[in-house]
Amino acid sequence: MQFGVDTSLDTAIGAKTAGVLAKAFDMRTVGDLIGHYPRRYASHGELTPIRSLPIGEQVTIVAEVRKASERQMQARRGSLVEVVIGDGNGEMSLTFFNQKWRLGELRPGRRGIFAGKVGLYKGGLQFAHPEYELFDDEASVDAARWANTPIPIYPATAALTSWQIRKTIEAVLDKLGPVPDPLPAEFAAAHKCIPARDAIEAVHRPETVSQAHVARHTLRMQEALLLQTALLQQRAEVRRLHAVSRPAGSLLERFDAVLPYTLTPDQESVGAVIAQDLVGEWPMNRLVQGEVGSGKTLVALRAMLQVAQTGGQSALIAPTEVLAAQHLRSIAKMLGPQLAPELIPTLLTGQMPAAERRKAALRVAAGQSRIVVGTHALLSESTTFAELGLVVVDEQHRFGVEQREMLRAKGTAPHALVLTATPIPRTVAMTVFGDLDVSTIRTMPAGRAGITTHVAPLADKPSWFGRVWERAAEEVAQGRQVFVVCAAIDAQKELVDGELPPPVEGEATGPRWGVVQVAEMLAVHPSFADLRVAVLHGKMHSEEKDSIMRAYAAGEIDVLVATTVIEVGVDVPNASTMIILEADRFGVSQLHQLRGRVGRGSVPGLCLLVTEAEDATPARTRVEAVAATLDGFELAEVDLELRGEGDVLGDAQSGARSSLKLLRVVKDADTIAVARAEAERLLEADPTLATHPALADAVARRVTQAERAALGKS
Template identity: 50%
Template sequence: MLDPRAHRLEKVLGKANATKLEKGLGLRTVGSLLHHFPRRYLERGELQSIAGLPVDEDVTLIAEVLSSSQRSMRNRRGSIVEVVITDRDAQRPGTLSLSFFHGYQAYRDLQPGVTALFSGKVSLYRGKPTLTNPNYLLLDDDATGEDLASRPVPVYPATSTLTSWWIAQRVATVLAELGITGDPDDAVRLPDVVPAEFAARERLGDLVTAYRDIHAPAEIADAYRARHRFRYQEALILQTALARRRAEQQAQVAVGRPRRETGLLADFDAALPFTLTDGQRSVGQTLEEGLAADRPLNALLQGEVGSGKTLVALRAMLQVVDAGGQAALLAPTEVLAAQHHQSITATLGPLAAAGMLGGAEHATRVVLITGSMPMAARRQALLAAASGEAGIVIGTHALLSETVQFAELGLVVVDEQHRFGVEQRDTLRTRAGVPPHLLVMTATPIPRTVAMTVFGDLGVLTLEGLPAGRAPIDTHIVPLVEHPEWRERVWQRAREEVDAGRQVYVVCPKIDGGEAASSTFDDSDGVEFDEAAGEIGGIGGAAEKAPPLASVEETVAALAQTPALAGVRIGALHGRLDPTEKAATMAAFHRGDLDVLVSTTVIEVGVDVPRATLMVILDADRFGISQLHQLRGRVGRGGLPGTCLLVTGLEAGHPSRVRLEAVASTTDGFALAAEDLKLRREGDILGSRQSGGRSTLKLLRVIEDEKIIVAARHDAQAIIEQDPELASHPVLAGAIDDYLDPEAEEWLDRG
């Protein structure tokens, strides 16, 4: 019998409604609409009239919009939307003012004549009641208070043309068609993804009841129970897909690259002028064993900024070269690729001079391949890679070109994997006839549950601790609203570092004045507005425009005129520069020929300048938590203490200030990553969009739902161990196919 959830929506809703849902939300089947879950519920008692609203209490009322206006705030970026509503109560009609901080969507929705359900807490402003950032639900003309008063109201993810209320009506039609909201004996029977024994253990209840309670709960507790059920179901589907891929990977055959007692790695270790940390030794031993195995190593190496991940990866590359293979290191930018080439060549010394005068007995070649290389140098590097003369090949996206060939690619190392799409990573891996080993590095620490979900088919290796001599970094917020005089002090502080023979980074969110910010963080959703700031209610005076964001070009010009920095050598670095000029600027800063480098986030990862001790991040509120943590990791790398100044024009209490305070309060990257994920959400964890934005997860949240994910992972592993092909779990197998689009399925294959 065909699962009724597979029916096309037009069969139940008609062609016109089905077309709207497909165009607006991408929903095509009954099942896809059933899984378009409410994002929240409006809870309330009886609907209230505007007249006599109680202060400091939560209220819910149905009202019509009389007027709507939008204006810029005077002392901060963003806007305020002011809406006046009326309930048109026949006996005691009243009006009420609403204010929305960053209410761009509210301004689009709440135009004069629109009727909506409003829910929020009443407060007083200048003696009059008001609602600040209330929840609202747009209503059709035929919606009444009586329809809404008895149950929690589901609020669906909607669009400008498909309102939550309209979607709710179509969901109700589907539920009725399936008998889900009627007599339980008449309800359709639906095949369940979750095996009965797991459902019983988790107390999930039956599937039909869960659909009813998540879309039409009688009480809010019913909705919470249903959401738990679908969270577990989602986790089980995802973890089973990952477990199946892990099993398939373990069945693949690779060329083992065991460590040799003599050779490059042994000579390298013997020449190291320092002792490896306990973390480096432990992770190195794990990688050594994985590379020696006859199945592909698939590992994620993560650690704090400056923990020594590159050294661990280099030792793995040398082990592979000793065993007759080649290693490719894929870097996200030319600046970072060139720095890797320079630092690895210098670190290896004679070990990187095979066939050259002064080369060691056990030696290899390290070559660089980038898109901007001169043709002659590129041709030599390509020949060295194709012939096997070069044991280590370092490059950017240029390595993915079909012109780049390898003699025997044994290991692919991907630095800062989040900068690459999975298709790009896979392109390099397929260059080998036999699957090469894969080591993915990230300096953005990933909480355990996130790694378990997003990188479920990779072995996660965490490098603990920092190398000896790595100095701590002090981070301070520079709040210009409270202390405008501190702006001058920032540049005096920079001059002090320069006079002491040290160097300074200045990071800007833009390249020039006419460009949009290169790194922004949207915190406008769900922000509560502070009335005390004096921006509500149309206080007299024209709204002042917020100051423009700092740009590299304008900052360089301004610093050249700053008395505190007179005579200081200042350079600029950003993505629009010619690659040769970028390399020359970075080399000059590294040599100490520049004192201050004004840059965009091109210096975010990998750049290593030992004498750089101070970083000034202008408009720091425009960057995310993990990005700020990455940026500040560029200082304090030479044994001298590092300082990071987060300059912001936002006032205390603004959500972005809270984010800056989190960064300033700790250097624990794992704690910051967890906080960052709560703000950004997971992104498209199975597709190519691997950070921020819309999540492919419907209800599951990898931080909040750790217990559910752990249980589902255990259950999924047990299922695959007993039934690798899912022959006895056809519903689960079908759900995996439905849940994962073709791109996501490929992602799992590529891992």
């Protein structure tokens, strides 16, 4: 019996193994299994650098047995087999309880693949009861060929080792029939791609390293073409919907007439593109990216006024209560006494008192309020709109696709505008937001004093910690305000707002400084005796958070000690200083976002990145990269290269976009661009892919219904 890519794994390998694979990797079909590619290749002659193994992680290595012995245990009955494996530079131990027979297999000089969780024992590295597969001693028949044959090392789990996955895949490959080629023949030839069936065979069972390279190149090109085709099909789906035309009129003219400042060139050009989108035949689906403080909210508000002109409503959904409340205040202020009473901007959040929330919901349902700002409360079934014409999503990466779809479903093909202050590299925009039109605001409003950033490296200069607090007190003495940001609420309890950022390289401990600890320290610090210090974090009630932010914005608080709850949108022009403790625990883009909270007015901004990370570690490199430039777009590229796109894309981009297999958006930028152009050419000539059935089928398999729904909801 031959298998096809759609054959169920139950049929191909039996229910038991299929069940393990389904649980570990969500695999259901032969196509899923053969699409589980090796993460790297080892060789029989290669020895892995044992010294560099990460403690606490599941790893697979190639090593040689150095010595093996058995001894009786003292604390309990039975014996312990201890084996030492090495690579010429370092050694580690393997331990087995009551398994004397292992001595017959693990003889000195034998080589093999060993897999387990790296632990520490008596100061050395250890595998306890590892899985292993020894190389065949008879393989020296053709020694040179054997030594150079690549060994695929697969992403594995504790329940399923790399070689168990390899053997399962090999058993399936032996019975795998023809695989339709998704790449058009001319395109494949032009880009030196091999047939699909050959690529699958060569990626899993290469005879040489170069054979594996060619296979991976082909499969990367396939993946890029499938994803770009799916994204462009989704864009076409949106363009088949009919949108209500929303031409600009007197509302926007009156607003622009009283605007106290002129728009920046980018605000004008992006605004003009959005205005054109709003009168188009299909719904706008646009992403606007721009630095913190570049004026994205103003651009969005002008779009809301254009929609309000025709009686439509706009809903702006923000990730936090604090940000939603601030957006409403900011919008009401920009509209002024002339326009605000006419448009009735309304706040709707889950934490509002019930009576107040009911009144707000009624204004929205009746269509009295044409601008609605809120959090997830806007998604609840009880929230209805009279005529929802525009959905504005602030900070795209904080919302899952399902949540955005719930809001869009409250209108009839409403326009969608997505705002982000996290600059997105071109390749990520193409891969992740490929169905959205992307606009960028680079120019900053005039009159900004700018920001200076310094690293306070406590590993080299511990005395700088004291100087940081003196510097903060000096700023307050000049009538300015200070932010202090911590990675946790309470470091002793490890209470964290959101996900704890990665720890310092080589350390397993949690954060040392939480909001609680900093507040306690400042309470007894002589320089802060007369200063007004307050704390802010996500576990506080929303009314309390809002009241603290209002007091800080009004200048009634000198120093605000907070978690990353202040990361986005908080606008206090008098805030001059941002102190980020344990800065190495934050990502590059997060540090850049936090820094953007200061230097927003005429007061020069100062950002102090305090870190105990050692020089030349990845953690320290991250912090120094932020200090080296204020260009968020440059930092976004650095972030991708330092962390990889898995972190940058985040889980919120669920579905096909983030489940990249071989593609890497930085390394494979050219491949993605080539695939995009080919997908555009194919769909322009053949929108249903009727003449490319293999590509159509591959897209349907690769982008499942759930993933396609996810694409549709963005």
